[in-house]
Amino acid sequence: MNFISLTFLIFILAFYTVYWMLSKKGILYQNILLLIGNSIFYCWVDWRFFIFLVLTISINFFLGKNIGFNLNNKKLYLNIGVIYGIGSLAFFKYYNFFIESFNKVFSLFEVEPCLSTLRIIIPIGISFFTFKALSYLLDINKGKIQPTTNYLFFFNFISFFPTILSGPIDGSKKFIPQLEKEKTFDYGKAVDGLKQILWGLFKKVVISNTIAVSTTAIFADIDGQGFVTLIIGCFLYTIQIYTDFSGYSDIAIGVGRLLGFDIMKNFNFPLFAQNIADFWRKWHISLTSWLTEYVFTPLSIRFRDYANWGLILAIVINFTIIGIWHGPRWTYILFGFLHGIYYIPLILMGKINKKKKFKKGKILPSLTEVWGITKTFTLVMFTFVFFKVETITQGFDYFERIFLLETMSSEHEIPKLIFLLCFVLLVIEWLGKHSDYAIQSLFDKFPRLFRWPLFIIMIALVLLFNGEEQQFIYFQF
Amino acid sequence: MRKFLKTLIIFGVVLITADRCFYFVLKHSADLEVDKRLEDVINGNINKDILIIGSSRGARNIIASQLEKNTKYSAYNLSYPGSNIAFHKFLLQSLIKFNEKPKMVLLAIDDPEELVYNNSLNFRYERLYPLTKYEYINDEMIKRDKKNWFSKHINFLRGNKSNLDFRKKSFSHLDTIQQCGSMPIHSQNENFKSLYSNKEKIYNVDKEISEKVEDFLGFQELCFQHNIKLIFCFSPNFYKFNRSFRDRIQLLCQNENEIFIYDTLNPIYKDPSLFYDPVHLQKKGAEIYTKEISNFICNKH
Numbered sequence: 001m002n003f004i005s006l007t008f009l010i011f012i013l014a015f016y017t018v019y020w021m022l023s024k025k026g027i028l029y030q031n032i033l034l035l036i037g038n039s040i041f042y043c044w045v046d047w048r049f050f051i052f053l054v055l056t057i058s059i060n061f062f063l064g065k066n067i068g069f070n071l072n073n074k075k076l077y078l079n080i081g082v083i084y085g086i087g088s089l090a091f092f093k094y095y096n097f098f099i100e101s102f103n104k105v106f107s108l109f110e111v112e113p114c115l116s117t118l119r120i121i122i123p124i125g126i127s128f129f130t131f132k133a134l135s136y137l138l139d140i141n142k143g144k145i146q147p148t149t150n151y152l153f154f155f156n157f158i159s160f161f162p163t164i165l166s167g168p169i170d171g172s173k174k175f176i177p178q179l180e181k182e183k184t185f186d187y188g189k190a191v192d193g194l195k196q197i198l199w200g201l202f203k204k205v206v207i208s209n210t211i212a213v214s215t216t217a218i219f220a221d222i223d224g225q226g227f228v229t230l231i232i233g234c235f236l237y238t239i240q241i242y243t244d245f246s247g248y249s250d251i252a253i254g255v256g257r258l259l260g261f262d263i264m265k266n267f268n269f270p271l272f273a274q275n276i277a278d279f280w281r282k283w284h285i286s287l288t289s290w291l292t293e294y295v296f297t298p299l300s301i302r303f304r305d306y307a308n309w310g311l312i313l314a315i316v317i318n319f320t321i322i323g324i325w326h327g328p329r330w331t332y333i334l335f336g337f338l339h340g341i342y343y344i345p346l347i348l349m350g351k352i353n354k355k356k357k358f359k360k361g362k363i364l365p366s367l368t369e370v371w372g373i374t375k376t377f378t379l380v381m382f383t384f385v386f387f388k389v390e391t392i393t394q395g396f397d398y399f400e401r402i403f404l405l406e407t408m409s410s411e412h413e414i415p416k417l418i419f420l421l422c423f424v425l426l427v428i429e430w431l432g433k434h435s436d437y438a439i440q441s442l443f444d445k446f447p448r449l450f451r452w453p454l455f456i457i458m459i460a461l462v463l464l465f466n467g468e469e470q471q472f473i474y475f476q477f
Numbered sequence: 478m479r480k481f482l483k484t485l486i487i488f489g490v491v492l493i494t495a496d497r498c499f500y501f502v503l504k505h506s507a508d509l510e511v512d513k514r515l516e517d518v519i520n521g522n523i524n525k526d527i528l529i530i531g532s533s534r535g536a537r538n539i540i541a542s543q544l545e546k547n548t549k550y551s552a553y554n555l556s557y558p559g560s561n562i563a564f565h566k567f568l569l570q571s572l573i574k575f576n577e578k579p580k581m582v583l584l585a586i587d588d589p590e591e592l593v594y595n596n597s598l599n600f601r602y603e604r605l606y607p608l609t610k611y612e613y614i615n616d617e618m619i620k621r622d623k624k625n626w627f628s629k630h631i632n633f634l635r636g637n638k639s640n641l642d643f644r645k646k647s648f649s650h651l652d653t654i655q656q657c658g659s660m661p662i663h664s665q666n667e668n669f670k671s672l673y674s675n676k677e678k679i680y681n682v683d684k685e686i687s688e689k690v691e692d693f694l695g696f697q698e699l700c701f702q703h704n705i706k707l708i709f710c711f712s713p714n715f716y717k718f719n720r721s722f723r724d725r726i727q728l729l730c731q732n733e734n735e736i737f738i739y740d741t742l743n744p745i746y747k748d749p750s751l752f753y754d755p756v757h758l759q760k761k762g763a764e765i766y767t768k769e770i771s772n773f774i775c776n777k778h
Binding site for chain 2: 006020185187190191210417452455456459460461463464465466467
């Protein structure tokens with residue numbers, strides 16, 4: 001069930017109505033209803049793995065209780081949980097990748113490859129719900145949270161339908177207490193949720209899908225494009241992936257808000273990041289926070305004797321894991337690795353923790369800010385080439401054509417509309433950068449007579465641009 | 478909750494009003510188009526004896542007005558460059574539905590891409606988008622999964638981003654449509670290599686796409702059901718005639734449909750000045766080829 005489909009619209013309308021109609025009956029009813037909604041949603045998307053999802057939830061629920069209350073075997077239960085989580089991810093997502101890589105290495109030494117690949121279907125959302133479950137167990141182990149004794153709450157935490165497919169990866173510390181509290185309807189929250197959904201839809205349907213036509217054409221025929229088109233191609237792909245993924249996150253958070261939940265922010269205007277550390281504080285925040293807490297921090301503590309080099313090593317490992325998390329492809333690994341490498345100058349200059357903030361009330365950025373934004377955007381957009389291509393060789397071919405200034409004329413002509421949409425996006429995002437999402441309070445100063453037509457135009461554009469169904473890029477992860 | 482519902486209802490009413498107003502944009506979109514042929518079909522304005530259907534080969538190589546003069550039958554060219562057999566079938570269906578059925582249809586064959594995958598031959602949806610104000614066109618889009626059922630009632634869903642381009646369209650240098658629907662070319666492609674290829678290509682049946690074959694047979698069935706004479710026309714290429722492809726079309730040719738092949742022995746078709754590129758004729762070449770077709774029709778019918 002795609003968020004941008006008639007089926008989802010009908011589902012959410014029906015669910016929303018029943019959910020609030022029965023809200024006065026108490027927490028139990030709300031949670032039972034949520035369980036039914038989560039189950040229907042997941043089964044609709046892919047019923048084949050519902051049993052696996054239930055199994056994962058049940059195992060982690062059991063382990064969580066034992067880590068929290070059975071102090072003698074705490075470590076054992078934690079290890080089982082980590083092995084189960086990482087193991088299922090490794091099997092479903094990376095088994096064939098490992099086998100193929102091993103076979104390639106064997107063949108280099110002229111040894112007959114003996115391991116065969118399997119036809120594996122990846123359970124949808126596995127990267128997201130596994131990380132949620134892992135953080136739950138690790139937090140209990142560290143004593144940050146108490147395990148929940150209510151299976152219903154835990155089931156809803158892991159399988160919460162707005163976020164199960166592509167995040168944000170919410171932490172149990174903030175989410176489970178929300179399930180334990182009775183929700184009452186809040187007008188402001190509901191309106192805010194609708195606005196965030198609209199902005200998410202606008203970014204995905206109007207901007208991302210329109211750009212996708214050009215980026216697909218450019219990346220499908222790299223040899224047929226001139227270097228200018230190729231540079232614009234990586235610029236556009238960066239905008240596309242941002243509008244696609246942040247659009248999804250906005251819809252997920254908006255739906256959550258409609259149901260009375262506060263889901264963690266996943267993007268904080270990363271296109272205006274002023275250095276690479278700033279970028280990762282603003283991009284896919286829920287994943288970065290997860291890895292910072294459970295991978296980077298323990299690693300940096302372990303390597304602290306090596307001063308800056310220890311920090312560099314921890315960061316490079318952390319970002320390589322970010323790359324691997326995206327999927328079984330060397331291009332993703334290189335993408336993550338490059339981002340790790342980008343940190344080195346910041347670490348050596350001691351600027352890694354320096355937070356960059358824009359002053360409120362200032363419309364235009366300063367020259368230093370413009371330089372920082374341009375520099376970071378350029379570095380990031382080049383790495384996204386490896387995110388888009390399927391092999392590292394293709395990625396290098398792409399850069400070769402750019403840096404050799406191969407040809408001026410291109411097979412693909414980029415429509416002017418795309419540049420207009422990028423401009424509109426950047427202006428709106430810039431003006432609304434102090435809010436949770438760009439249009440949250442952008443139009444609030446205006447009277448309803450002016451504000452409503454703007455929303456209607458946005459809805460009209462979403463409906464007019466909504467052609468063939470286009471999956472969200474992050475669904476594959 | 479009550480306040481929220483009240484706001485939603487008022488907003489919904491405003492949205493519906495805006496949606497109703499959008500109908501005027503949809504209505505205006507068709508007027509901005511310069512190629513009115515499909516709209517003429519829907520409005521029942523194409524009542525001709527001979528109809529030419531095809532892709533660019535049909536549009537450029539067969540001149541309907543000349544055919545009219547030579548054969549004394551009224552003729553019209555309804556060929557769309559870049560269109561495939563599914564689109565051709567849709568055109569014929571629409572024509573039969575809204576107009577008097579033609580006596581004869583000339584289907585310009587894309588030699589040898591008619592039944593295989595070719596990314597430059599498609600169902601020309603962008604010709605349909607400006608006409609979605611017509612229920613018939615919108616229903617076709619729903620049938621082909623390009624629109625959902627709600628587009629029957631919501632104008633924003635019926636429309637497309639192309640409806641927001643309010644500029645009056647104009648003919649491009651290559652795609653100027655004559656009164657008779659034909660689109661002859663007066664120049665030569667600068668990349669055209671004027672070396673005639675004597676190498677005969679071999680047609681590979683395994684590469685055929687079953688949907689295209691079905692549409693090809695369906696096109697014939699449609700003509701048969703409505704008692705329309707169907708002639709498959711092979712136009713000259715600047716390379717040796719592909720006999721294996723002709724044999725394949727002959728095998729698929731049903732009922733009493735006929736195949737017309739240009740005079741492959743005529744050396745004039747080896748003259749590069751007649752061609753725009755290896756597969757399209759210039760106007761003077763099109764005139765020679767159209768004359769051949771006219772003679773064929775006059776002699777046989």
